[in-house]
Amino acid sequence: MTTLSIVMLTIAAWGQRLVGAFLIGPWLEKRPILARAAGLIPAAVVMAVIVQLTVARGSSLVVDERLAGMSVAAVLVWRRAPFIVVVLAAAVVTASFRALVG
Amino acid sequence: MSSSSSQVAAPTRLSRVDFATMAITFFSLGVTLQVLLIDNGTSSTRALVASVVIFSATSQFAYLAVRDGGGGDWAAIAAGWVVATRFGILAVSLSSRLPQGFWRRAAASINAFDPNVAVAVQQTTPWEVEREFWRTTAGMMLGWFSGLAVGTLLGNVLGDTQRLGLDAIFPAALLAIIGNLLRRRDGFIAGIAGAAICLVLLPIVPAGLPIIVSVFGVAISLIMVRVPGEPRTRRSESASDGEQS
Numbered sequence: 115m116t117t118l119s120i121v122m123l124t125i126a127a128w129g130q131r132l133v134g135a136f137l138i139g140p141w142l143e144k145r146p147i148l149a150r151a152a153g154l155i156p157a158a159v160v161m162a163v164i165v166q167l168t169v170a171r172g173s174s175l176v177v178d179e180r181l182a183g184m185s186v187a188a189v190l191v192w193r194r195a196p197f198i199v200v201v202l203a204a205a206v207v208t209a210s211f212r213a214l215v216g
Numbered sequence: 217m218s219s220s221s222s223q224v225a226a227p228t229r230l231s232r233v234d235f236a237t238m239a240i241t242f243f244s245l246g247v248t249l250q251v252l253l254i255d256n257g258t259s260s261t262r263a264l265v266a267s268v269v270i271f272s273a274t275s276q277f278a279y280l281a282v283r284d285g286g287g288g289d290w291a292a293i294a295a296g297w298v299v300a301t302r303f304g305i306l307a308v309s310l311s312s313r314l315p316q317g318f319w320r321r322a323a324a325s326i327n328a329f330d331p332n333v334a335v336a337v338q339q340t341t342p343w344e345v346e347r348e349f350w351r352t353t354a355g356m357m358l359g360w361f362s363g364l365a366v367g368t369l370l371g372n373v374l375g376d377t378q379r380l381g382l383d384a385i386f387p388a389a390l391l392a393i394i395g396n397l398l399r400r401r402d403g404f405i406a407g408i409a410g411a412a413i414c415l416v417l418l419p420i421v422p423a424g425l426p427i428i429v430s431v432f433g434v435a436i437s438l439i440m441v442r443v444p445g446e447p448r449t450r451r452s453e454s455a456s457d458g459e460q461s
Binding site for chain 1: 237240241244245248253258262263265266269270271272274275276277278279280281282284285286289292293295296297298299300301302303304305306307308310311312318321322325326328378379380381382383384385386387388389390391392393394395397398402403404406407408409410411413414415418419422423426427430431432433434435437438
């Protein structure tokens with residue numbers, strides 16, 4: 115990570131909380147639709163990051179072992195498995211597929 | 217376990233087991249993040265400093281995702297910013313429930329994460345909210361900082377992380393973090409829409425942009441799912457599927 119990115123992401127994580135608590139919060143209280151929209155942003159954006167990490171290599175789409183690992187992880191998250199189990203299963207499945215294929 | 221309509225994701229009060237689960241979760245998150253940062257070419261000191269001061273695994277994951285995809289520093293930072301809006305939203309729901317006072321609210325708000333806010337907002341009085349918030353936060357921090365330490369040591373020892381499947385840990389961790397949100401109907405639709413937008417744009421626009429544009433998945437969810445009580449709601453109670461619009 116570059117120094118610039120460390121500084122900017124620190125401001126992003128800490129600053130947005132303070133802005134949320136003291137400025138946006140009181141303002142959103144009167145606007146329930148926008149409050150709902152704000153609550154949904156993480157679902158959309160984090161899923162996009164997941165797509166990028168699972169089926170992209172640079173700017174091309176590829177299907178490889180990572181997708182197998184993620185499919186197992188998705189089932190485990192749905193079944194409310196503990197975090198550590200989800201993460202380890204994703205790694206083990208991906209590694210096993212890699213060992214089998216390559 | 218009778219057929220009550222309880223589907224609470226977070227515990228109301230933090231038992232010792234919950235405390236341990238919280239600590240273990242953040243421990244594994246901390247280890248994962250450090251190993252990936254170091255594997256990505258960040259020096260271990262720099263990785264440790266970054267994770268301690270930023271204190272936001274999701275933003276760092278998003279940043280790395282864009283850099284890995286060939287995006288520039290600013291594009292990656294922008295993706296990290298968008299992902300960190302989640303914390304602003306968590307701070308919104310926490311802050312108004314706390315006892316009055318700028319500093320005590322500020323101190324709690326900057327530590328707002330998904331699990332501690334989820335536990336805190338289920339309390340009744342402002343003082344209970346504050347107490348349970350800090351108890352949960354203590355468990356998280358215990359796990360997080362020890363995880364960072366172990367991850368920093370491991371990051372230098374592990375050889376070929378691809379062979380170990382560590383690149384799959386990254387998206388799996390993110391999915392586990394937003395799992396509860398995706399279990400809600402509107403959260404699920406927003407998530408699918410965001411993923412679809414990213415999938416379509418990925419091959420055709422510069423790296424970083426698909427993640428930023430995926431915000432519009434929220435609009436799709438708002439159009440498709442109306443919450444009871446909102447104006448113009450006209451659907452039967454068995455609104456499970458068959459959305460055509």
